[in-house]
Amino acid sequence: MRTITAEAVTNAVREMVVGANTNLGADVLAAFRKGAKEEKSPVGRAVFETLILNAEIARDEKVPICQDTGMAVFFVELGQDVHIEGGLLQDAIDEGVRRGYADGFLRKSICDPFTRANTKDNTPAVVLVELVKGDGLKIIAAPKGGGSENMSRLTMLAPSAGKKGIVDFVVKRCEEAGSNPCPPVIVGVGIGGSAEKCMTLAKKALLREIGSANPDKELAELEAEILQKINALGMGPQGLGGTVFAMAVHVEKHPCHIASLPLAVNISCHASRHKETRL
């Protein structure tokens, strides 16, 4: 049994939420540069150049890439041989969020669903824990903006819908989302599982390096087909017209019930923010 203190978790979370919101990943910047070359619309290319400049300002001045610094979502892989000492994992993460959002001048965007009263410290965080082998603790911070999250959809298709039904639904969802989720986007797709498992798969798919093909050849082909069809809609960066609405489509699957073909779409805006820590 290995002991990790709640304070260590809090400190790591504080660093990650500030880092994720101010310093865009190398894969995202590379995708912007690729888009700036490949996009056919001049306005669309200018949007990519603007996003590169914006990311540089955010990094240099340590200010948020986007004013929507998101709901604080965490994917945690907790080794079964780890003991968290000095408090609950949820509390330790919430405290890290509280400190990071205050110290980093990040926006507090969490409120009561009815009164809309802001909690003023961006808590509670959404913490998705998976128990794994060993004595390690991996935490991924993935703050998610409201504009893109609002474009998420879950549907429980009939198994007869098959791959065509999946492709049609995802493409239609992206067309309906249009400029709302801040394209150029990354489209996360979950197939299978139960309803909640399916949406988690879709969101987790967004954590993959942008444009990394799925090691499963069948899923890689599905990703390529959906990407081509979404971009053929002509919506482009910011929905202003163009050929690169989506920078990538990432699909993940899981076995499902014999009665079901669950399908979830979770779209990330271009500010695809995540940081990882291993303790």
Add this chain to the structure above:
Amino acid sequence: MADIKKIKTPLDAATVESLRAGDQVLISGVLYTARDTAHKRMVDALDRGEKLPFDISGQVVYYVGPSPAKPGKVIGSAGPTTSYRMDAYAERLMEKGMKGMIGKGMRDKKIIDAMKKHKCVYFAAIGGAAALIARSIKSAEVIAYDDLGPEAVRRLEVVDFQAFVINDVYGGDLYEIGKAEYKSAV
């Protein structure tokens, strides 16, 4: 794409009528910020027969909830939020003289029709380019609903704030025009 047009707020009738979907503009002058809850409060105030917290006649409302300003800065990052959530309230503000809205994303057909009727233009700023956009904001002052934090109504002074005309007063829609131009171009 036309040349970049420099415009000043408050918007006069000639400026509003000169703008076309697809125009790139640099806006200078005053913008008022309001997003979800501020819109609800403003429309609730109108329902009670009260005044809005500022004279909206000729003004442009920017849909934004900025991040907190760092010491020495006038504002934090300040890009547009998604506009459709304000569709439930926008026509009421047009009736009171609002001439422009800045956000991102498509508007409902009834709002586009209302824009034609009330001569109001819808602009989009680049969503997510919030650190860059903040550079065009020269002052920011909370003028109402301070308790809403990021959602409070602010009076901003901007210089050369970059935006695109999405919906003009003639029914033109850049999102539709742009999409049609590049459809199947892949």
